[in-house]
Amino acid sequence: MPHSLVLNASYEPLCVVSVRRALILVLNNKATCLEESGSILHSATTEIPVPSVIRLTRFVRIPFRGQVPLTRRALFARDGGRCVYCGGAATSVDHVIPRSRGGQHTWENVVSACRRCNHVKSDRYIAELGWRMHRKPAQPSGLAWRIIGTGFRDPRWEPYLAPYGAEEYGFGRTDHQHQHQHQNRHMDRHAERHTDHSGRFADFQDHDEYGTYDQAASA
Numbered sequence: 001m002p003h004s005l006v007l008n009a010s011y012e013p014l015c016v017v018s019v020r021r022a023l024i025l026v027l028n029n030k031a032t033c034l035e036e037s038g039s040i041l042h043s044a045t046t047e048i049p050v051p052s053v054i055r056l057t058r059f060v061r062i063p064f065r066g067q068v069p070l071t072r073r074a075l076f077a078r079d080g081g082r083c084v085y086c087g088g089a090a091t092s093v094d095h096v097i098p099r100s101r102g103g104q105h106t107w108e109n110v111v112s113a114c115r116r117c118n119h120v121k122s123d124r125y126i127a128e129l130g131w132r133m134h135r136k137p138a139q140p141s142g143l144a145w146r147i148i149g150t151g152f153r154d155p156r157w158e159p160y161l162a163p164y165g166a167e168e169y170g171f172g173r174t175d176h177q178h179q180h181q182h183q184n185r186h187m188d189r190h191a192e193r194h195t196d197h198s199g200r201f202a203d204f205q206d207h208d209e210y211g212t213y214d215q216a217a218s219a
Contacts, residue, residue, distance in 0.1 A: 107139035
């Protein structure tokens with residue numbers, strides 16, 4: 001089942017909700033549909049387009065939110081679902097500085113990795129292997145992270161998230177771009193080996209894993 005992006009009345013990205021919740025908001029005139037998903041829900045008497053992006057009719061004041069929780073889904077979203085060492089598809093989590101060597105379980109020390117790289121690296125430093133990361137791991141920030149951290153993606157959301165830093169975390173990156181990046185990293189690694197020879201918010205409340213807020217605007 002697809003999900004819908006919820007925007008504040010000011011077009012600020014708020015959260016991701018289920019299609020059912022999005023339809024309830026639209027049908028109750030608490031939100032307007034900006035983008036349709038292309039799917040249709042059928043009833044005995046009518047057909048309803050499934051919304052992909054909705055905008056609240058009233059502005060909702062959002063309370064301050066602290067540090068982004070470090071979860072597997074959020075980590076994969078930050079790293080674009082790719083291994084930071086080779087660019088392949090990520091299937092596991094790795095500590096850059098191994099836990100056995102005092103490494104902490106923090107955003108600055110945890111990365112996405114493929115099974116092979118994780119196995120080869122084991123409890124060693126990347127410098128010992130001659131590896132390098134093309135991007136230093138850091139805690140994600142920005143309004144777009146409210147959406148990116150959920151792990152849900154829809155190309156129709158990109159224009160609404162781009163102004164809030166979505167591209168920084170590869171949200172708009174295509175599969176072709178991922179493949180191109182993977183090939184470049186593989187060539188870099190091969191070259192190195194060759195060289196070295198080595199408001200009150202109750203109306204769109206949803207489950208936390210969808211990145212929604214504890215409360216939502218009510219009209």
